[in-house]
Amino acid sequence: MNLISRNTFVSEQDCSLYNRIAWRILPFLFVLYVVAFLDRVNVGFAKLQMAADVGLSDMAFGFGAGVFFLGYCLFEIPSNMMLQRVGARLWIARIMVVWGIISTSMMFVSSPTSFYILRFLLGVAEAGFYPGVVLYLTYWLPSYAQSQGLACLSLGVGFAGVIGGPLSGWIMQTFAGMHGLAGWQWLFLLEGLPAVILGIVVFFYLDDRPGKVRWLSPAQNAKVVADLDRQRREHEQAGATHTFRSAFRHRALWCLVFVNFALLCGTYGVSFWLPQIIRNLGEQTLLQTGLLSAVPFAVGSVCMLIVGKHSDRTRERRWHASLSILAACLGLALSATFHNQPVLCLASLCLAMAGSLSAFNVLWAIPGTLLTGAATGVGIALMTTVGNLGGYASPFMMGWIKQASGHLEYGLFVLAALNLVAALVMARVRSQAAPVTAIGTAG
Template structure:
């Protein structure tokens, strides 16, 4: 079974080689991303019990959930610089171990202030993880195969949502009161420790770069190094068209920055508050809440693969992204309008999450159609940094709206309006058409 399709490559030799690399690194990176996303959003489940125990208001929860992204954004670029300096194996292992320890330490939260501090530190610890992993893929895969590697990582969000909700609900329900600890304390402990163990695995399993790795032959090592060096020189020549500064003055990139920001507002706004939304639809146990919360992510995972594959096959990005964003907008608006109809509300949340995650896969393929060379990297960094601020804004906004009005659905209407604007902005972007080299791979 190929993780990267045969149609991507010009010959069977390249297909076999790069799929061997993909099978070596992508499954582990996928698991890391699943654990990372669970540790980011499991605080939404913890709130179901923790809020009463430590005196956490809705607005305080929203601020604490979102302050994670302040620490993440502040230290994202320094973290990536350190990864390049000390090597991916050591630095990704460091990220995993430190964030796992801090995530587990959330069990000691006893006040809103300690909640804020640990959430901020968790963001600092995890800073640079996703862009670091993306950078790591560039060390091993040619550019025309990297998007399929990123799809594997993106699928981790859906899988994390499917597994994380039921797991969090089960832990909180099953371990409540054991050893004198609350269910939410056990959840932070048991979901934080896997990151520490995986960090140790990363240290002994990953290799920094190709060249002398033992699981490739000498000929294969030399070919990968030669292929990537040839690609680097080609990109440098193309970079004469667009400089690093070009990303900061390109209207299309700033439009993508806004679209990514809006999508992350909707995604994290729903993810952090999903357990509370589901609880408001009717009385359920913690395990039932977790199982129901998995449904939107399960639907989104399937839709994301279908939309991404169709977009790649047709080589069309703008309409795929715009219609996916519009679907997210409709889903958010309907979920806010139908709280009295639990099944319809849940189906609307499925539509909202499916639209958001489907749009992400297409969105990240667009910067390379607007810019070349170092400007592409700068555009991606700009999208990541500004976009993640949406992860801070939307949970806080949702908490403020709920505490001020008593109606969480008002916050969903605001997210729907923001997403609708993003769909219009996306339509105004004009990516250049993607062509094929003679080798059969994207230009």
């Protein structure tokens, strides 16, 4: 079974080699990303119990949920630069162990202030994880195969949403009161510890770069290095930006930064408030709320894989991303319109999540064709840094609107409008410096 489709490559040799690499690194990175996303958004479920225990208003919760991204953004670019300096294995391991410890410490929140502090520190600890993993994939996979690689990785978001809701609801409902701890405290404890364990595993499992890895033959090591070096030279000759400073002057990169910001506003605005949106559709137990919240992520995961594979096969990025963002925009608007009709609202949320997740995979395959060398790490980190401000802005905006108006759906209309602008911006972005040709030829 191929993780990256045969149609992506010009020869069976390339298909076999890069799928061997994909099977070595992608399933493991997928697991890491599942844990990361769970630790990032499980606060949305914790709120269903924690708000009353520690005195969190809707606005206070929105601020605390989003303040994670302030810490994340402040340390994003320095973290990605350190990854390039010390290597992915050591740096990703460090990130995971520290964030796991802080995520577990969320069980000790006793006031809004302690909630804000720990959420900020969690963002600082996790800074650099996603852009670091994206950068890591560029060390191993050619640019024309990265959309499918990113789809496998980003499937972790969908999978975390599918299992996270039911798991969080089950933990909070089953363990509530055990050993004197509330259900939300058990949630942070049991979902935070895996990050610490996996962080230790990272150090012993990942290899920094191809060239001398033991699970590839010397000839395979040499071919991967030669292929990716040739691709880098082709992108530079086609006009790809490669220096640190020039990355900040790249107009298309700033367009991608804005598009990523809008997508993250929509994704996190929905993710953090999804348990509340589902609860507002009718009375359910915590477990039932978790099961219903899994549906949009399940649908989004399937659509994400289909769009990512088609984008790689056609070697087209711009319109795949633009149309996916339009689907997200439509889904957000419809979910707000039908907020009192459970079936239509849930179907609309499925469309919104399908569009967002599909757009992410295609979007993140573009920087590798626009940037090379030092600019790649800086550009990826810049996209994540500014983009993740959306993770701060949208939960806070949603909380403020709900507390001021009593209508959470008004915030969904705002997110829909922002995604519409992002779709228009994306339609004007050149998705590559020049036509991307397959590296490696038959024979």
